[in-house]
Amino acid sequence: MAQAPAAAPVDPSAPEAERSQRPPTRLNRRGLERLDLLLLSVESLDLNGGEAMVWMTEQLGFSSLFPDRVALWKTRCHNPLRRVTRRGTLSEQETDALIRILCTLADRLYPMLHQLLSSSEPEALNDQRWSLFQGRLAELVQERMNPRRSSVQRLVDPALERGVLRQLIQCLALGAGDGGFDRLKASLMDAN
Amino acid sequence: MKLQRRYDQVSCRLQVEGLPDVSVGQSSQAIGIITGWQLQLAGRPELEGRREHLIAMAEAVLPYARHLISGISRPFGSPEAPVAIAPFDEPHESGDGRRRTGHQLTLRSSQPDTPPLTLRIDDAELADLVRCLDRLRFDPLLQVALQLPVPQPLRAKDLQARLPLHRRLAAPVGGALALGVLAGLSWLLPTPAPQRSGQEPLSPPPGKLAPSR
Numbered sequence: 001m002a003q004a005p006a007a008a009p010v011d012p013s014a015p016e017a018e019r020s021q022r023p024p025t026r027l028n029r030r031g032l033e034r035l036d037l038l039l040l041s042v043e044s045l046d047l048n049g050g051e052a053m054v055w056m057t058e059q060l061g062f063s064s065l066f067p068d069r070v071a072l073w074k075t076r077c078h079n080p081l082r083r084v085t086r087r088g089t090l091s092e093q094e095t096d097a098l099i100r101i102l103c104t105l106a107d108r109l110y111p112m113l114h115q116l117l118s119s120s121e122p123e124a125l126n127d128q129r130w131s132l133f134q135g136r137l138a139e140l141v142q143e144r145m146n147p148r149r150s151s152v153q154r155l156v157d158p159a160l161e162r163g164v165l166r167q168l169i170q171c172l173a174l175g176a177g178d179g180g181f182d183r184l185k186a187s188l189m190d191a192n
Numbered sequence: 193m194k195l196q197r198r199y200d201q202v203s204c205r206l207q208v209e210g211l212p213d214v215s216v217g218q219s220s221q222a223i224g225i226i227t228g229w230q231l232q233l234a235g236r237p238e239l240e241g242r243r244e245h246l247i248a249m250a251e252a253v254l255p256y257a258r259h260l261i262s263g264i265s266r267p268f269g270s271p272e273a274p275v276a277i278a279p280f281d282e283p284h285e286s287g288d289g290r291r292r293t294g295h296q297l298t299l300r301s302s303q304p305d306t307p308p309l310t311l312r313i314d315d316a317e318l319a320d321l322v323r324c325l326d327r328l329r330f331d332p333l334l335q336v337a338l339q340l341p342v343p344q345p346l347r348a349k350d351l352q353a354r355l356p357l358h359r360r361l362a363a364p365v366g367g368a369l370a371l372g373v374l375a376g377l378s379w380l381l382p383t384p385a386p387q388r389s390g391q392e393p394l395s396p397p398p399g400k401l402a403p404s405r
Contacts (some may be wrong), residue, residue, distance in 0.1 A: 047322060080329035109321075110323075111202075113319070114202055114319065114320070115314045115316075117314065117315040117316040117319060118203075118314060118315075118316035118317075119294070119314040119315075119316070120314075120316075125222050144383070166315075167263055170260065170261070170315055170319075171261050173319040174257045174260060174261045174318075174322055175261060175316070176319075176321055176322060176323070178330055178331060179214065179322070179325075179326025179327070179329060180325070180326070182342060182343045183257060183258050183261050183343045184261060185343075186258065186260040186263045186344055186346075187258070187343075187345075188347075189345035190262050190345045190346045190351060191345065191346065191347050191348040191351065
């Protein structure tokens, strides 16, 4: 797959009104938090998700952006909810690469996402799958996120509403594959 | 010769038939003119239609999915449109307090006196349908300009529905209450007593020097 094109330079001579109507090109704070949480959800669904992410980086040709797992980890640490957080903003190339990695991983996991969302699956079995996903996500969140943040506390709460988890899985299912990239990117750039 | 393209998912199959548009130099393997399509959703009646119906379906379903990914469930497709989609939420048949949620796809036939067909699909079936439409959009052998809108970030106004009304009202109502309480407390503060006319002024009037000791 071809690498995402570089961000178009902003023309300072363009009129202010025209510039304000353009969609934003960089993820805001909420977008970064959601993107990292979705990547964490992929890791919760796939025990080997961390390795798959590094492998996918090479497969998609993003080795120049993320030469090793440390570079990938550092980029994800721009999430302000992380235990170890980094200041600064990510470039459009970096966020596009992370979104494309997420979409491709979601595509790989699509059969699992389908099972979780399907109402025709046996209810007891699906409840078990959801509990497993919730448990693994809570473990990863506890391990990597700042426990003093209220949104992090909400995610590790065992009484977390199924709707919040369902929204994450639905987001991955609708964002899976090539077609999901534009949808997911637009969603991560929503005004908050 | 008629060509066929098929897009399969677990619970959904979309099949498009058409012909190459040789007038614009398309290859004999590509579809440039759509003559018909069929959509099969597992356990549901087969749907079929013409090019405009397929575009209407993509125009309703893809923006619906785009909003759903941002946590917004709202209907797409006008009452006159051939295809419309809307969320549904109703009590479960078992009556145990659970809710049945999903998406209702309404298809209106162009034939007169034909009632609209309504299909209820769950989240997994919707994801399958969206993937079929995505594969159709990105198929290099389907060289038809579908002219679908590019997904855009939602504005704050569009995202209001994501928060329940009581949470959206909490900040302005809290602010108004705090202002009211402060205004009430300010009434309790004693007002300064009015100055009596016969009283000696504390400072000498201007131009009059104080007596030296």
